[in-house]
Amino acid sequence: MKKLKVGIIGTGGIACACHIPGYLSIPDQCEIKWLCDIKPKALDEALLLAPGAKTTADYRDLLADPEVDAVSVATPNRVHMDPTIDALRAGKHVLCEKPLAMDRHEAKKMCRAAKESGKILQVGLQMRFGGAARFMKDYIDAGHMGDIYYARAQALRRRGVPSWGVFIDREQQGGGPLIDIGVHIMDLTLHLMGYPKPVSASGKTWDTLGKNPDLVNFWGPYDHSKFTVEDMAVGLVRFENGAAVTLESSFMANIKEEFFRTELFGTKSGALVKGAGSEPIEIYSETDKQLFDCVPRNIPEVVSSHIAEVQEFVKAVHSGALSPVPGENGLVLNAIFDALYKSAETGKDELIDVAY
Ligand SMILES: NC(=O)c1ccc[n+]([C@@H]2O[C@H](COP(=O)([O-])OP(=O)(O)OC[C@H]3O[C@@H](n4cnc5c(N)ncnc54)[C@H](O)[C@@H]3O)[C@@H](O)[C@H]2O)c1
Numbered sequence: 032m033k034k035l036k037v038g039i040i041g042t043g044g045i046a047c048a049c050h051i052p053g054y055l056s057i058p059d060q061c062e063i064k065w066l067c068d069i070k071p072k073a074l075d076e077a078l079l080l081a082p083g084a085k086t087t088a089d090y091r092d093l094l095a096d097p098e099v100d101a102v103s104v105a106t107p108n109r110v111h112m113d114p115t116i117d118a119l120r121a122g123k124h125v126l127c128e129k130p131l132a133m134d135r136h137e138a139k140k141m142c143r144a145a146k147e148s149g150k151i152l153q154v155g156l157q158m159r160f161g162g163a164a165r166f167m168k169d170y171i172d173a174g175h176m177g178d179i180y181y182a183r184a185q186a187l188r189r190r191g192v193p194s195w196g197v198f199i200d201r202e203q204q205g206g207g208p209l210i211d212i213g214v215h216i217m218d219l220t221l222h223l224m225g226y227p228k229p230v231s232a233s234g235k236t237w238d239t240l241g242k243n244p245d246l247v248n249f250w251g252p253y254d255h256s257k258f259t260v261e262d263m264a265v266g267l268v269r270f271e272n273g274a275a276v277t278l279e280s281s282f283m284a285n286i287k288e289e290f291f292r293t294e295l296f297g298t299k300s301g302a303l304v305k306g307a308g309s310e311p312i313e314i315y316s317e318t319d320k321q322l323f324d325c326v327p328r329n330i331p332e333v334v335s336s337h338i339a340e341v342q343e344f345v346k347a348v349h350s351g352a353l354s355p356v357p358g359e360n361g362l363v364l365n366a367i368f369d370a371l372y373k374s375a376e377t378g379k380d381e382l383i384d385v386a387y
Pocket residue numbers: 040041042043044045046067068069070073088090105106107108110128129130155156157195196197211
């Protein structure tokens with residue numbers, strides 16, 4: 032097997048914690064040829080992990096290298112679209128971090144570029160590669176839950192505003208907890224529901240807690256005057272097949288417990304799927320008029336869903352398979368968030384547009 036030559040665009044937190052270790056975990060299948068970041072310090076730190084890689088501050092240098100087969104785009108959200116489209120047009124496969132884009136308009140352009148190039152565009156939504164997600168997907172596909180007609184998705188932090196990067200800057204990120212962490216639990220939920228087509232959404236956002244400098248934050252100090260995103264968002268999304276999902280997402284909220292989980296309501300059974308923990312799944316069912324609460328005990332072990340995500344990307348490139356997390360899924364999520372943010376402004380249910 033010819034080793035893939037890979038470039039990393041944006042060598043900050045997620046690149047060093049996940050993308051680079053992911054590629055390094057399969058040295059027989061790929062090698063990191065280029066590292067790109069506009070900050071020399073970020074490049075230096077990444078070079079410690081991938082010594083020998085070429086470095087540049089301009090991603091076009093690595094796209095011009097005909098040996099490069101694939102790239103990871105791990106820059107802030109505002110810098111997802113251009114490198115992704117340029118890479119696809121240069122004939123490279125792309126693993127782009129979540130959310131796919133700032134909004135649906137960007138996401139559509141990225142999906143079009145992927146289609147025209149015939150290359151893989153994978154969105155960095157790793158939750159579906161975890162053991163709980165794999166088990167649940169098989170369980171649902173085997174018909175054990177019947178039709179899933181409702182889900183309650185929650186990504187709720189009590190005092191968890193990210194103090195690094197640009198996560199509190201709407202101009203750079205496109206939004207706050209909804210687009211940053213809601214994206215993960217919404218993707219898991221929709222993946223398990225078979226990605227039904229969304230039609231409309233109603234949402235509400237708040238920012239009072241996030242802007243309040245008197246409140247403690249467990250994720251480090253941040254400049255409250257620069258907090259331009261919501262601290263919490265809630266919404267109801269309706270789907271063409273009659274299903275609905277409610278989503279709650281917060282960086283800050285006065286709650287007892289932090290949740291990262293989704294609850295699926297099916298016609299045959301229900302399930303609670305948690306993002307972590309020793310018992311990540313509970314299943315609720317009825318047989319012969321008796322009600323059962325079950326905890327599966329043979330969930331596949333996945334040490335790191337992040338590493339698994341990168342391995343799946345490399346595998347798909349090598350085998351010519353379809354994208355393990357297609358750009359179209361990222362577009363659906365961006366379109367849902369656009370509608371929720373718009374609805375928070377208008378106070379009305381907003382239509383969701385995913386055509387591209
Ligand atoms: N999948 C996940 O669980 C997960 C977790 C964290 C972050 N993310 C996503 O990863 C992305 C980056 O987040 P992060 O936490 O690594 O942020 P970060 O700020 O630590 O890293 C981003 C890096 O991109 C660099 N950069 C900015 N513009 C650039 C450009 N034009 N060319 C090259 N490099 C550029 C920055 O200098 C920085 O080093 C975001 O989209 C975020 O949503 C995903």
